[in-house]
Amino acid sequence: MADSELLQKWNRRHAEAESRGQVAAVLEQNIHLATPGCYALDLACGRGANALFMAQQGLKVSAWDLSPVAIERLREGAREACVTIDSAVRDVILSPPERASYDLILVSFFLHRPLAPAISRALKPGGLLYYQTYSRAAVGSEGPSSAEFRLDDNELLALFPDLRVRVYREERLLGDTSRGWRDMAMLVAERIAV
DSSP states (O other), X not given: OOHHHHHHHHHHHHHHOSSOOOOOHHHHHHGGGSOTTOEEEEETOTTOHHHHHHHHTTOEEEEEESOHHHHHHHHXXXXXXXXXXXXXXXXXXXXXXXXXXXEEEEEESOOOGGGHHHHHHTEEEEEEEEEEEEBSSOSSXXXXXXXXXXXXXXXXXXXXXXXXXXXXXXXXXXXXTTSSXXXXXXXXXXXXXX
């Protein structure tokens, strides 16, 4: 898909969406691990549910997305919630975050494997990566249809080998698949100061 087609696709999706989306479970369940007031980046932020949640928790938040429509929806949400978010239209693949620039980086439902080393390097010592996206082993049909945008078994762990795992969850197809947390993997990992 050409870049302009991709942009049109995401602009259309964000314009048609009724809500700002849901806060990622990895963030909601583990926000207590973040240092209050830290500098956080919501990478490929979409309409901004996660960025808004972090700002409401007192974090200093930047949020980037390829889609101008998504960023405008986020800005509307920030005004309504009376929070400050440094939001920008930015192609995170062409312009990843700078080295050692954030205390927390959140990636939710975005997967571009070659970007993993840059994401890891962008964490300050002691910084946390919160990551959640779809896995290939799925019970339901939600998420991307292409395996290219889904994680293989334990792949999320392998993408960030230089970080220390603090939280990991991936239930796959074990046991009673009508219960539990299915179709995704989540990770919270820390950059250790050397």
